Amino acid sequence: MRTVKQKKRFANVVLSRLKKAYLVTGPFTEWRNIFELVIVTVLSAQCTDERVNQISPELFRRYPTACSMAEAELVDIECIIFSTGFYRSKARYLKGIGELLCEKYNGEVPNDFNALLQFPGVSKKSACVILAKGFGNFVGVAVDTHVLRVAPRLGLVQTKSRDFMAMKLEDLYPKKEYLNVNEYLITLGRAVCTPRSPKCSLCVLKDICPSSQGFLSKEYKIPPPVI
Helix, strand or coil: CCCHHHHHHHHHHHHHHHHHHCCCCCCCCCCCCHHHHHHHHHHCCCCCHHHHHHHHHHHHHHCCCHHHHHCCCHHHHHHHHHHHCCHHHHHHHHHHHHHHHHHHCCCCCCCCHHHHCCCCCCCHHHHHHHHHHHHCCCCCCCCCHHHHHHHHHHCCCCCCCHHHHHHHHHHHCCHHHHHHHHHHHHHHHHHCCCCCCCCHHHCCCCCCCCCCCCCCCCCCCCCCCCC
């Protein structure tokens, strides 16, 4: 059984190696302002970031502000976002977000976690991403499907609960790293630690990952932190 200090040291090594291996994370959804960030984050649910980036330029050309989105016809939004999946629900979310922003926040996205949770289609995960990327406000680790898969494989935390996993990861890392934890685990999950047939031989963590074929000991090998 590892101590808290050992767990945090191991977690630091994991993130440090990933930062060194992946100088650029992503690709992620593209946005130019915080309103666009909210919209693309909602659209990315059950959809790839690449697909969202394909349709978002036309969406924001037609509806560049919260108020223009609020005034849009649902069917017009649906036609644009059709390929992202769940387009009817998402169209209602986008129009509802525009309406709420215009009616209550003068068209400006609030820098407030609880306020964001009141927006249609915005989950805890989404709110964490929006605040971190849009405001530099690190309130929590966003646990998406990649993080949910990769974190247990690495031995960072053992749970299938998104909320519990977020809490445990937040205990392991300082707040300033919350977004990095999300983005680097996603990048690793896409490139190497795939759902089926992960490419363990190519992984920079293969000697310390308990799920890797290159990891021979039953106990975690904790190397010195990467400088």
